[in-house]
Amino acid sequence: MGGNSAESVPDASADSGPDTASQPAGNVESAVVDVQITGIRLSPPSSASETTRDQTVIQAAPHRTGGDLLQVVPGVFITQHSGQGKAYQVFYRGFDAVHGQDLEFWVGGAPVNEVSNIHGQGYADLHFVMPEVVSRVTVLPGNYSPEQGDFAVAGTIRYDLGYSEPGITGKGTYGSFGERRVFLAYHDPDASAKSFAAFESQSTDGFGPSRAASRTSGVAQQVFNLGEDKLRLLASGYAANFDSPGVVRLADIESGAMGRFDTYGVNQGGFSSRYQLVTEYSGSRASSDWTLAPYAVQRALKLKQNYTGYLVDPINGDTTQLINESTTLGFTGRFRRAVHWLSSQDSIEAGVSVRNDWISQSQLNIGTGNERVLETIVDAKIRAMDAAGWLDVAVSPISRLKIRAGVRVDGLAYHVQDNTPAGESRADTDPNAFSHKLRPPSPGGQARTAMGSHYGPRATIDGLLVSGLHAMFSYGEGFRSPQARSLGDGEKTPFTTVRSMEAGLRFSSDVVSGSLSAFRTTLNGDLVFDAATTRNEAVPASQRMGGALEFTVEPVPWFMSSGSATYTRATFTASDSDFNSGDKLPYVPELIVREDTAFTPTLGHLWSRVLRARFGVALTGMFNRPQPYGQFGHNVFLVDALAQLRLQEVALGLDVFNALDAHWYDSEFTYSANWNPGAAARLVPERYVTVGAPRTLLMTLSLYVN
Amino acid sequence: MSNWSRAGTTVLVGVLVTACSSSDGSSGTTGKTITLKTNVSIQDVLSQPKINAKGWSVVISQGYLSVGPLYYFTGDPVLSRLTPVRRTRQSALAWLGDVLVGSAHAHPGHYIEGAAMGQTLGPTTIDLLGAGIALADGTGVSGLTNSAKFTWQDPATGNLAPLLQGHVVWTQGTATKGDIVIPFIAKADAAEVVDGDQKVEVAGCSFGVAPGQVGVDMDSDGTVTLTLVPSVWFDQVDFSYVAPGTAGTPAVDSNGVVDIAGTLAWEGFVRGVKKGTAYLFSYAK
Secondary structure, X not given: OOOOOOOOOOOOOOOOOHHHHOOOOOOOOOOOOOOOOOOOOOOOOOOOOOEEEEHHHHOOOOOOOXXXXXXXXXXXXXXXXXXXXXXXXXXEOOEEOOOOOOEEEEEOOEEOOXXXXXXXXXXXXXXXXXXXXXXXXXXXXXXXXXXXXXXXXOEEEEEEEOOOOOEEEEEEEEEHHHEEEEEEEEEOOOOOOOOEEEEEEEEEOOOOOOOOEEEEEEEEEEEEEEOOEEEEEEEEEEEEEEXXXXXXXXXXXXXXXXXXXXXXXXXXXXXXXXXXXXXXXXXXXXXEEEEEEEEEEEEEEEEEEOOOEOOOOOOOOOOEEEEEEEEEXXXXXXXXXXXXXXXXXXXXXXXXXXXEEEEEEEEXXXXXXXXXXXXXXXXXXXXXXXXXEXXXXXXXXXXOEEEEEEEEEEEEEEEEEEOXXXXXXXXXXXXXXXXXXXXXXXXXXXXXXXXXXXXXXXXXXXXXXXXXXXXXXXXXXXXXXXXXHHOOOOEEOOOEXXXXXXXXXXXXXXXXXXXXXXXXXXXXXXXXXXXXXXXEEEEOOEEEEEEEEEEEEEEEOOEEEEEEEEEEEEEEOOOOOOOOOOOEOOOOOOEEEEEEEXXXXXXXXXXXXXXXXXXXXEEEEEEOOEOOXXXXXXXXXXXXXXXXXXXXXXXXXXXXXXXXXXXXXXXXXXXXXXXXXXXXXXXXXXXXXXXXXXXXXXXXXXXXXX | XXXXXXXXXXXXXXXXXXXXXXXXXXXXXXXXXXXXXXEEEEOOOOOOOEEOOOOOEEEEEEEEEEEOOEEEEOOOOOOOOOOOEOOOOOOXXXXXXXXXXOOOOOOOOOOOOOOEEEEEOOOEEEEOXXXXXXXEEEEEEOEEEOEEEEEOOOOOOOXXXXXXXXXXXXXEEEEEEOOEEEEEEEEEOHHHOOOOOOOOEXXXXXXXXXXXXXXXXXOOOEEEEEEEOOHHHHOOOOHHHHOOOOOOOOOOOOOOOEEOOOOHHHHHHHHHHOOHHHEEEEEEO
């Protein structure tokens, strides 16, 4: 859910406006000050590993976009295989969520996942978010809360937006490979941190050929106090243009046949834009609180890509152009009321969520080099609707025990106007596209409709063992909606059904907080990226089993350390012609570790101004990345660091990405491709990679006017 | 990266990889990559007379073939009628039924190759009267393989390439029927052996545990053998079209040898060269 249902008591990044602070001063010795505290009651966590990362953690290490912030989520590893403006590929708890098919994303109350996106179901591009304006990242692993809906297969990640630096902020950044960025923001110091506006413009020449990119975005959010209620308005706009180097054959790099950052010279890249409006009206009374948040999102994505070179078409090449444009209108609403059934802490919540998507999408084969349109593979208009309702009850039969149980029902409806020309799909001519056995020829002009519903119970048991230590067990059933074009006329919508469970310990004190958990998730069907079709294709049922440890330590105000380690084993539980039950899912890394450490000492005073320093380092590791055919991909270990000195109104900082200049591979795939049309075709699957960025330095000068 | 960082990372990675790998070092995903040694053998002793379907006794004195990349697939071959099918996972009873009754398989005229299971990419030129040769090692992935694709390399490569004189197949021999003895040259260019899709290849050849058999589970490193059956090329050649005194017979050269190119005899030769039964693939561990 995009709402603030998990908002904590006021802190530096949360709502700390006049409601809690601006009371008239009086005689210190005898004045009685009335303090009115407003806010929204905490929702109990839905699992032991439910985590929130605030700005203390977010700002420990350098981040270039809002998408980079995903790395602070325990268990997440991100890669980018098609240029700086394309959505990250996200790995989380044994899932290759690709661009978002298995993770539900919300930013500022608006959904980010794109239903039936032609490149990938649930495509979620977070590059429109400036990292400076994210006040909190909340992750709900699994699907244990009734608020979690479509795409919450591995979990839900929410960004809350806010900017607490008072006054006007201006930043200019310049660094390696021609990277340039301008950031501008303002925040009224008398207002909530949620009230702010920000702008950025960024461009880079890229660390190698075909890696240039640029983006620009603006966001404004304002919170109005309407008596006992609040009104939050959020508006943002974003656009990006980017080149893509594409994949290269690993053997060509390792043999020295091509330089590490070289490309095959095929013109690839894309364009992305997003505009959104969110209006959230919320209220809180003595025994109830509620929100209503309508939203509107307009998205456009264009990708030009070629993963297979000249394999399928030795003359014209295999370049495809994908276009996906969508308009999303929807709302979320919920009402929670305190009840006294077993204790005074009991509550019941009812929620409603509706989302409508109007989607226009196409896929064309175009000539590699001459951009001539050769063939239409997809040409469709889709209307999709997801309406959901849920109930969530929390009771405490004894003081040390909380039981939360709920149910969510989703109804999905689709209307597809499929104008794809009749005939065999391109995948039928590719020798190693595992989709070739699945998809019949697409009839042209057919209109198809489908409906279905999903019923998902959710439950959490939370036991307080000793002060600050909880034992929790959670269970939930969720779903992933299908690609609309895969549906037959009149078909009852087939969902990917997800069952999750988790058991763990959750602890917190003034100095340290964290959790240790074990989890298991099963799917009745899965999706794996197929380079031959450039889309996600269906594979057999699967399961993930693993464990996660995460912690945050803040022993003193100027030191913070936050770390995590997540191990997952992902295997098939059924077989088909390409995969065997018991075998591991390809591409899903087994071990992901992350550590963010920050030092923020006050060094003293200079010229009557406070001199502060900020030093941060982040370690990221991804190990055991299985490839098809029993192989392993390359492990990744990266170090990012930052250092900043701030003399009140002026700050100078240095960000270093990949400080150890590790030679690493961002993405690795195993499939067939042919990049030398004059030579013998290589039909047997081989390793193809995208090369990770080398050491990158960025210098930033910041000015603060208050 | 500093030496200490590199060392520490190496130790950490080593411990983690050891803890998470399977006992054979595999990542645990389906299948595995395999190395395929590749040999070419010639089934016929071309220097010995062989009578073809037209009643001509054919002896080859010289012959060369340009061999291009070879590919192996999951799809059934074009025609495997009356060919015993042996699938590794097939029950013994089912196999016996196939042997006694025979089966017509797959897709006459429309071959669907399926997934690529292996390839040998190094081209060369073969001496058809030689003992066979070893090609460069190929690569593959484990799994059931049923068919293969033979391709010609054009222009030819290898030490014997000049002997092809710019063609992809070149043979010289003698055809005899009764009192008629015809020294001949039969050859073909790449453009003359294209298939229905205008590709310089023969698709849908059989691939099995032995030449002519279909279906074998390539589950480990092994050896692929391409068995050439040049007698298939000459099986339907009616040399009467180039007999001395026959209208339309090309003139013989100074050695009395007739080049059958352009004649109906030659057309029979080209049809034979493009038959999948002349190229039999097999795999053994």
